[in-house]
Structure formats: structure tokens, C-alpha cells
Amino acid sequence: MSIPRRHLAVLAALPLVLTGCASASGADDGTVDVMASFYPLQFVAEQVGGDRVSVRSLTPPGAEPHDVELSPAQVSRIDGADLVVYLSGFQAAVDDAIAQTSPAHVVDAATEATLRPEEHEDESAEEHEEHDHGDVDPHFWLDPSRMPSVVQDVADTLTEIDPDGAETFAANAAALTQRFEDLDAAYATGLEQCDSRTFVTSHEAFGYLADRYDLHQVGISGIDPEAEPSPARLAAVEKIVRDEGVTTIFFETLVSPKVAETLAADLGVEAAVLDPIEGLADPDTDYFTIAQANLDALRMALSCS
Ligand SMILES: [Zn+2]
Structure with missing residues (x-):
């Protein structure tokens, strides 16, 4: 498992927060407070966390996530969250908010999902030169075979936050991974x-x-x-x-x-x-x-x- 840079910074600060991690900063009902940046990551967090987590999405239901804008209240909720699950390079407002705040734990799906460079079928090489290089295609979740590594990272991080939930998170992650593998097989056969x-x-x-x-x-x-x-x-x-x-x-x-x-x-x-x-x-x-x-x-x- 690769650990994102921010995550390392969090680990370095761990002795300070370790004792109060799950209880003091959790949601009011004692569950782990998770902010997910958009639906597929929200779904993974909900499925893995079960009733030990409360998951909110930064993208409103039914909204298109690419150009999401965040209110100051949402930014402060990111700051106070036990865990933020997002995809760097996909939603600029979320990237900015995470850079400005210090959520206790962060999972960046981009570090697990092996993103590929963005393709530009409809522009010349010259036009492409004007882009910020390093742009990647964010839509990894539409390939179910890329989801299990994100599932595992979410399960591992939830276990750090809430060690009592370790067995639940492991069982939920295994079940969810199986569903993604079954879906991958159905696509391969069906197509x-x-x-x-x-x-x-x-x-x-x-x-x-x-x-x-x-x-x-x-x-x-x-x-x-x-x-x-x-x-x-x-x-x-x-x-x-x-x-x-x-x-x-x-x-x-x-x-x-x-x-x-x-x-x-x-x-x-x-x-x-x-x-x-x-x-x-x-x-x-x-x-x-x-x-x-x-x-x-x-x-x-x-x-x-
Ligand atoms: Zn899209």
C-alpha cells in the first residue's frame, strides 16, 4: 500500500492525537465521521464502514461532480472530519480545501487506482502542449477491477481510526471486493x-x-x-x-x-x-x-x- 504524502504528515503527528482519535473527533453519535468527495467513493466508504461510520458526500445528490464548489461550511467539515476520501486531480475545489485544512486522515483514491493520462482525441498536439501536463483521466471507478485497492485503503484507514471495528471493516471490504470482482467477470463475459x-x-x-x-x-x-x-x-x-x-x-x-x-x-x-x-x-x-x-x-x- 502506498501512503499519500499528506497521510505521512498525519502519521508523524499521530502521538498527539492517538488517544482522542475515534471518540473526541468522531461524529456526535460515536461513529467515524467520513467526508467523501463524490458518489463512488461515498459508496465505498458506506459499504466498508457499515454502521460504524457516518458518510457525507461533498457533491450533492444528483449533482455533477466535476465542477463542484464548496461552501465555507463544507470546508470546515472537511477540516473536522475523521476521514476524507477523495480523488486528487478530479475536483479542484476539493483539492484546494484539503490543501487548506488538516483532516485527521485522508485517503486519496488516485494513489491506489493507477490513473492513466487523459486522452485528447479532439485536439491537435499543439493544443495539447498548452495544457498542464500530468492531467489524468479521473474516471477509474468505471473499471470495477480498479476498485478493490481503494476498498482496501479505506478499510485499512478506518481500522487505524477505529481499531474496534477491524473485523467488521475487513469482512465488509472482502464482501465488497468480491462484488467488484464478480462485476468485472460479468463485463468481461458480456462484452x-x-x-x-x-x-x-x-x-x-x-x-x-x-x-x-x-x-x-x-x-x-x-x-x-x-x-x-x-x-x-x-x-x-x-x-x-x-x-x-x-x-x-x-x-x-x-x-x-x-x-x-x-x-x-x-x-x-x-x-x-x-x-x-x-x-x-x-x-x-x-x-x-x-x-x-x-x-x-x-x-x-x-x-x-
Ligand atoms: Zn466525468
């Missing part, structure tokens, strides 16, 4: 034999999923869901749809489907939902129900047998 391997999405959230299951993602807008596609990009996507016989253009639940729906109508193909699991639009769903719906949608669009 093995398909007539097409190219899918078109509104924002490029599915790069890790595409890599894992040997598919090709074509994004209408880039990594940022709010980015407006250029006319040149739209023309390029249209050509791919025609040349490769793409049957479906996917849109998502938390961002306006207008561009994808218009394009699908223009090209005479279906428009359907592929959910990047960045937040819950429907409280009766969770990570696994959405991931299963995504698999079903991909199998339909790609004519998998």
Missing part, C-alpha cells in the same frame, strides 16, 4: 462476443472501461461533461457513426442530453443512457445496479451475444 466494439458517449468517462474490455470509446465532448463540442468534433463523430455502423449514441443522467439527442436524431440512430456513475440521479439505484444497467445498454448497442 466478449459483440458485432461492434465502438461506442459513442457524450463525455469521455468510459476510457478505463473501454481499455479493460477491449472497446473503443468515441466521446462527443471531452473529459469535462460541460465542454461544448466543436463543429469539427461533431463532424468527426458523425463520420465514425456512419463508417462503423454505430447504432446508439449514449448520453448520461446528470448532464443535459441535448447534444447527444440532436446528433442521434440527425443520424437516425438510437439515443440511450450510459451512466458514468458520478452521482445518483435516482436514490433507488446504487453503483452496482447502474453498472449492470450500463452493461445491458452496451450489450444492446454493440449487439453482443
Whole structure:
């Protein structure tokens, strides 16, 4: 397990806080107070922590997390949390808040999930030079095989905070890891034999999923869901749809489907939902129900047998 730099600083200060760690700084009801930066990490913290934790998300339910802004009250809740679980490089406001505050423990999913460089299909090499290099594609949670290492880090850190919960956290982490492994196997089998391997999405959230299951993602807008596609990009996507016989253009639940729906109508193909699991639009769903719906949608669009 790699330990983030901030975490080391926390460990160095540990003798000072060790005795009061779980009880003094915990939530009022005696549970471990966890702040998660957005839904998939909230889900992991809830599943691993069970009733020994109270988890709040910094991204409101149903909101799109990329450009989240934090209130001063949220920043001070980060400061007072027993544990913050976040993904560095994904939400600038959260990165800033963590740099300004000193939560007792921090898990940065980016240190566990092995992030890959952001791809820019729709820009020239010259344009790319202007970017801040080191940009990575944040959407690792859409590849279920990358989740267990984050699960383990959360379980290990919760155990440091609340040693009495060690067995609970270990059992919950093992059960959750098994579910991610089962899901990974279902995707691998379900996407093995398909007539097409190219899918078109509104924002490029599915790069890790595409890599894992040997598919090709074509994004209408880039990594940022709010980015407006250029006319040149739209023309390029249209050509791919025609040349490769793409049957479906996917849109998502938390961002306006207008561009994808218009394009699908223009090209005479279906428009359907592929959910990047960045937040819950429907409280009766969770990570696994959405991931299963995504698999079903991909199998339909790609004519998998
Ligand atoms: Zn995204």
C-alpha cells in the first residue's frame, strides 16, 4: 500500500492525537465521521464502514461532480472530519480545501487506482502542449477491477481510526471486493462476443472501461461533461457513426442530453443512457445496479451475444 504524502504528515503527528482519535473527533453519535468527495467513493466508504461510520458526500445528490464548489461550511467539515476520501486531480475545489485544512486522515483514491493520462482525441498536439501536463483521466471507478485497492485503503484507514471495528471493516471490504470482482467477470463475459466494439458517449468517462474490455470509446465532448463540442468534433463523430455502423449514441443522467439527442436524431440512430456513475440521479439505484444497467445498454448497442 502506498501512503499519500499528506497521510505521512498525519502519521508523524499521530502521538498527539492517538488517544482522542475515534471518540473526541468522531461524529456526535460515536461513529467515524467520513467526508467523501463524490458518489463512488461515498459508496465505498458506506459499504466498508457499515454502521460504524457516518458518510457525507461533498457533491450533492444528483449533482455533477466535476465542477463542484464548496461552501465555507463544507470546508470546515472537511477540516473536522475523521476521514476524507477523495480523488486528487478530479475536483479542484476539493483539492484546494484539503490543501487548506488538516483532516485527521485522508485517503486519496488516485494513489491506489493507477490513473492513466487523459486522452485528447479532439485536439491537435499543439493544443495539447498548452495544457498542464500530468492531467489524468479521473474516471477509474468505471473499471470495477480498479476498485478493490481503494476498498482496501479505506478499510485499512478506518481500522487505524477505529481499531474496534477491524473485523467488521475487513469482512465488509472482502464482501465488497468480491462484488467488484464478480462485476468485472460479468463485463468481461458480456462484452466478449459483440458485432461492434465502438461506442459513442457524450463525455469521455468510459476510457478505463473501454481499455479493460477491449472497446473503443468515441466521446462527443471531452473529459469535462460541460465542454461544448466543436463543429469539427461533431463532424468527426458523425463520420465514425456512419463508417462503423454505430447504432446508439449514449448520453448520461446528470448532464443535459441535448447534444447527444440532436446528433442521434440527425443520424437516425438510437439515443440511450450510459451512466458514468458520478452521482445518483435516482436514490433507488446504487453503483452496482447502474453498472449492470450500463452493461445491458452496451450489450444492446454493440449487439453482443
Ligand atoms: Zn466525468
